[in-house]
Amino acid sequence: xxxxxxxxxxxxxxxxxxxxxxxxxxxxxxxxxxxxxxxxxxxxxxxxxxxxxxxxxxxxxxxxxxxxxxxxxxxxxxxxxxxxxxxxxxxxxxxxxxxxxxxxxxxxxxxxxxxxxxxxxxxxxxxxxxxxxxxxxxxxxxxx
Numbered sequence: 001x002x003x004x005x006x007x008x009x010x011x012x013x014x015x016x017x018x019x020x021x022x023x024x025x026x027x028x029x030x031x032x033x034x035x036x037x038x039x040x041x042x043x044x045x046x047x048x049x050x051x052x053x054x055x056x057x058x059x060x061x062x063x064x065x066x067x068x069x070x071x072x073x074x075x076x077x078x079x080x081x082x083x084x085x086x087x088x089x090x091x092x093x094x095x096x097x098x099x100x101x102x103x104x105x106x107x108x109x110x111x112x113x114x115x116x117x118x119x120x121x122x123x124x125x126x127x128x129x130x131x132x133x134x135x136x137x138x139x140x141x142x143x144x
Contacts, residue, residue: 008068013137016057017073022136025113026088029059077099078138087144103131103143
């Protein structure tokens, strides 16, 4: 029997630190400690060649349970819908008006952080309602 593998989720983006800090706020993640031998991330970054500065950033689940999120700078902008997206579980176990209220409350919090509301997908008898949103660089995610 094979063991479960750890994984990280990688985002291509224009501004890795900015997008990472957005997702820290969304998920309650934190910036990990700087590499050994550096007092801060700024110290580490200034040790890199100029072309590598700001090229990536990461955040982690402080409890160690969730996957690491990695953000890497790419030259091209986002042009089509994501093939993979995150579902942020804010309405688990809730149904009807109570679920919609939880989704709407979280939507308002995330809009204040720079997210964009795209559309509400109402319950259809098979799936519960969810809210489609975009992060600060247009990557789709759902409030579920």
